[in-house]
Amino acid sequence: MSQREQNFEETLFQRIPQTKNLGIHIARMDEHQLTAYGDFLPNKNHLDIVFGGSIAAISITTAWSLLQSKIEQAGLKGSLVIKRQEIDYLLPVKTDFECVASFQSADDWEQFKGIYQQNGRAKIIVMAKVISEAKVTSRFQGVFVLYQ
Template identity: 30%
Template sequence: MTQLALFQKRINEEIPLSKALGIQLISWDGHALLLSAPLEQNRNHQGTGFGGSVYSAAVTAAWGLTELALADLGLRGAVVVQSGTIDYLEPVEQDFYVICRLPGGEIPAKFRKSLARHGKGRLDLTAEVFCGVPTTEPNNQPVAVFQGRFVVKDAHSRVSL
């Protein structure tokens, strides 16, 4: 089973809302996480994306990116969202997807150093929500933009000695 498939299984078990929302992890390349969600399971009374569902998918993408980046460093830890805001720019009128990228395309040096020295760190992330077929290179503007800070505590090696 691939790293992404194992992580999909984990979030479905540990975050039941992700399964209810129909969140599917599409790709992780070490720099960006791409996930999708169907409109039907996430619609509001007007037939467009429910704000809470869109927010939850965006938080899941940013949280997931943090978890996967830690794993790529050979670490595990307690990852939580400290703060988050979202701007809804356009209605979500079809299936949607979220892209969350590492700042500057890589794990920030300050974050790495803090994890190494203190076993904790903070990561500020942006997740963009788009409508349509999932791609890491969208040719349209996002319908929503999430900004959040994620905190990692108790970071330690994934391998026990």
């Protein structure tokens, strides 16, 4: 983990303290993608698989983190919230895992940024997938809104 990822992770835990309890760590922040690692033990349920609520929370957190890091990098000011989410659970998660968030297309960020700068409000779709044992175990799609 680079200093950038470490700094953002600390900021995440300060802004949304509950995220620290999810056992996630920011692993990589790229131009259009963010990867977080998740620990199995704090998220397992009575069936010895990762709790669906944890998968949803970690997916939202990873997607939010991608977008929030881009907002901070661009120097934009505003409040970022999730408006709507959808998640498909494909396979049970029985180990540590990773969650990878990305934009639907490379153009989405620039369009979002431009609309926000013009209107003071913009929305964007962010995708996330949980991967365990080299298999995609869930797919998330969230609509996020940035407003002044």
